[in-house]
Amino acid sequence: MSAPNGGGDAAFLQIRDLVKDFGGGAVAVNHVSLDVAKGEIFALLGSSGCGKSTLLRMLAGFETPTSGRIVLDGQDLAGLPPYLRPINMMFQSYALFPHLTVWDNIAFGLKRDGMPKDAIAERVESMLKLVQLGKFARRKPHQLSGGQQQRVALARSLAKRPQLLLLDEPLGALDKKLREETQIELVNIVEQVGVTCVMVTHDQEEAMTMASRIAVMSEGRILQVGAPGDVYETPATRFVADFIGNVNLMDGTLAVDQPDHVVIDCADCRHYVGHGITGTEGMPVTVALRPEKIHLSRSAPADAEFNTARGTIRELSYFGSYTVYQLQLASGLMLKVSQANVQRHRDEALTWGDEAWAHWSRSSQVVLTS
């Protein structure tokens, strides 16, 4: 867990050795420590039941940690009930008050603070403007579309100008097309306001597009923290490699171990990896190779000794901008290969049953030792 600012002064949000044990065997959150910098959008990514929502609920104050500390801007949050924390949350499927109008939903938190009436009106108007819902102020939540409800929920959670904004599956209730549009919009709004944000999602694309840093969680533990690109390109473990995006995992043994390169023998090919790893010759390792980093051709590449595999195309899925091929190698392993469809019509397009050569560069693999 590296400090986001490269050390120095303490992070804005510090989570230290946090544990939540509901009893009954599994620990929901298991000794988690994290630092989130001011103004950052931080994503907790994991499949359902990994503990990410419990962690978020502890930040909001809905769950009491079994042990550990949460410090926000130097203030320990232990013992503060949710209604006293300078934190607001946008709930999964929004939890808008059905009996109140959009206007009253947004004003709800401000009224609790005993803000003067005209200040409330001013703030609500500016929030409505921010999420472009001015026309809908007098509507009830059920009269709005899913996307509009999502924006009301965002406005409501931002209205009190919280120090920390929590987003629980912020786009989970929207359909795919709307989700993609809203991702950008949401980030723009959050950045415009300049609030520090912790979000929870099971959707890796959502985490990658929205967050400045991602923490991958599994079984209550944090497996890796880093910028989206780092987590994707240099996954630390087999689980992370497999969880984020598509990947081909090939088991092999370390044959040559040099400071500037290593060679790994697998069933179908020999990997030449252009960087050193910490290991000993003969140890079992796993090579992770992303489908888009593999090149597919009918003829054998010039240097067929390393980073080359031959197989038969068993399956192809056309996605418009790219095509995913399933190449069956000699050992029976299915190698996923993704090729961008650069040209409209390719005369020699590969198809079912064709023999093909796959090859990749020495800088495309990641060697996983755990």
Place this chain on the structure above:
Amino acid sequence: MKHLLRRWLPGGRAVVIGLPFAWLLLFFLLPFLIVLRISVSEMETVQFKDLLTFRDGLLQLTIKLSNYQFITQDDLYFKTYLASLKYAAVTTVLCLAIGYPFAYFMARARATVQPALLMLVMLPFWTSFLLRVYAWKGLLGENGWVADALIALRIDHVLVAAGLIPAAGKFMNTPFSLVIGMVYTYLPFMILPLYANLAKMDLRLLEAASDLGATPFKAFWLVTVPLSKAGIIAGSMLVFIPCVGEFVIPELLGGPQTLMIGRVLWDEFFSNNDWPMASSVAVVMILLIIVPLALFNKYQAEAVERRA
């Protein structure tokens, strides 16, 4: 042939909707019209005169309104209607005050114990209503457990000061015993709709309220209560309406101070044998009950519309 039958026989939908309608028509609207007719009829020894008479080429409609006139003139009726509404209202408020917390904690209880709690609410229905009301006579009478407990706690002095009982230690046949009996009897009718309403409430709304700075009490008052309005109204109607016309409980537990309209109705029918007068009293009572019911239905319809 089959097609012809299908066209002429009512479909399943029509039967499902039609049967309760026919039932209400036959056993509510029709009797009501009969009572209404009697209330404006003239008595002729033991028979009612026809409203429409045709004699010497003269068609005559006779509607006798003197009974209704009498109801407005004799303040006995006005007072008893008022007393009925008052006791019904007090009972409703008390049922709500006792029933709401009960329903609330029942709805928040662990899912495994909820059926048992629900069973406890409905358990009294397993014994005869008459028996249960009669039992209060023993409990509140001289040397009754409840009476002794109230005396020991010196609550009877408070009740005397409040004018609910005439003298310390005397609980039976007072407004106090009447209200106890009515609250006891009608409490389940308040709890059940409230429970049904509160149990389906989305608890995340309370979390959202808390997250936005509402204390638990504020969250309850600003979120739970408004969202359970439909349950509050349904429960209140189920208690208020039968309470207005209640006859058995005032008869068994009430006293000279607690004359209610049910008793007056009984006397008109069976002591005075003045059926037109009794019918008029009944018609006014039905109107007193139908007005709040109509308001309730209007509210329900609006709520449904809002949810749609």
